[in-house]
Amino acid sequence: MNLSRSVLGSVFCAFFVVSYFINKYVLSVLKFTYPTLFQGWxxxxxxxxxxxxxxxxxIEISSFPRAAALAWLPGxxxxxxxIYAxxxxxxxxxxxxxxxxxxxSEVISLLILKVTHRERMSWMKLFSVNLxxxxxxxxxIYDPQFNAGGYIWALAHILCVGAYRVFQKKASHLSDLEQQYINYVFSVLLLAFAAHPTGDLFAALDFPFLMxxxxxxGCCASALLGFFLLLATVKLRSALPLEHCGAWVFLAKVLTSGLSPLVFKIEVxxxxxxxxxxSLGGEALSVYSEKA
Structure with missing residues (x-):
């Protein structure tokens, strides 16, 4: 049993690391910065x-009523x-x-839960959130290559991620795969309509690496790896307790961060x-507090 869980966690980590590396390669090295097209694909x-x-x-995706799909649209x-930000x-x-x-984004989730549901947190969780x-x-403040646009988009990203976690936890009876299927279909439709107003569609035609x-x-690998990462994540959540899943996610982030300087230029x-x-210490403490 422990061996199968270790294999599952290792497969998840492998997909996580390679998926982020491929996405970073297309976005930063090839500079294909057209999210409506890249994320739409x-x-x-x-x-x-x-x-x-x-x-x-x-895989098992049960048929669900239209009302359930409509209720999930805010998510x-x-x-x-x-994904866009x-x-x-x-x-x-x-x-x-x-x-x-x-x-x-963990801070955003806890703030929303604190305000809407008045949930209490342990001192360990509070300390990890502060970290x-x-x-x-x-x-x-200390970034030697400060990029204002990057941090503004990151702020939008963590607000959406934090709110999404709360919505996912409190507002749906759909399975993870059913939620993701609705997310994908809605994203394709919305990003397809947004490609023209944002100018991404015509700008991409002049992209030097287009052919x-x-x-x-890179684009094919990113799409396939994203799908396999989704399946590995769902399988991990169904096979392991919440705190063990958090530990594997933490390990995947450590590996991705630690190996990234070997692949991409980073000034630290x-x-x-x-x-x-x-931040890694705060995340590790947050994972441990779930177990405690």
């Missing part, structure tokens, strides 16, 4: 693969904001910096390194 492939896999019986709106932020920020800011918040606030092997292979000073380490 990923969600289209994700929806298609979920539909085909469900029809073939490889889909937050999901689109999450996250794509913008990731294209401008190093991966360890992106994770440091992303971790602060996450302090790391995210101080990172842009290159690197671009096409002692202050930003301290922010990164404090």
């Amino acid at each position: 990923q969600t289209f492939i994700g929806a298609l693969l979920l539909l085909v896999s469900g029809k073939l019986g490889w 889909s709106v937050l999901f689109v904001g999450n 996250g794509s913008r932020a990731l294209s401008r920020l190093p991966i360890p910096f992106f994770f440091t800011l992303h971790n602060a 996450l918040l302090a790391s995210a606030i101080n990172l842009p 290159s092997y690197q671009f096409h292979s 000073n002692p202050e930003t390194l301290c922010c990164i380490l404090c």
Whole structure:
């Protein structure tokens, strides 16, 4: 049993690391910064693969009433904001910096729960939240390659992620795959309509790597890896307790952050390194508090 769980966690970590690296490569190295097209392509492939896999019986997606899908639409709106703003932020920020800011979404979730449901938290959870918040606030102050646009998009990203977690926890009886299928279909429709007003559609026609092997292979790999990461995440959540899932997610972020300087150019000073380490420490403490 422990061996199967370790294999499952290792597969999740592998998909997590490679997926982020491919996305970062397309967004930052190839500089394909057109989120309506890039995210639209990923969600289209994700929806298609979920539909085909469900029809073939490889995964279980039960038929759900239209009312349930409509009730989930606010979550889909937050999901689109999450992936759109996250794509913008990731294209401008190093991966360890992106994770440091992303971790602060936990603060947003807890604030919403505190205000709406008056939930109490342990001193350990409170301390971890303060570490996450302090790391995210101080990172842009000491960033030697400060990018205002990257941090603004990261702020929008963490607001959407934090609100999405609360909505997912409190407002739906759909399974994870059913939620994601609705998210994908809604995202494809919304991003397709947004591609023209944002100018992404025509700007992409002048993209220098449009016909290159690197671009096409990167886009195909990102869509497939995103789908496999989704399946690995759902399987992990169904097979392991919440705190164990959190530990694997934490390990995946550590691996991705630690290996990213070997692949991408990153400029880090002692202050930003301290922010990164404090954020990881806050996340580790948050995961441990779930177990405690």
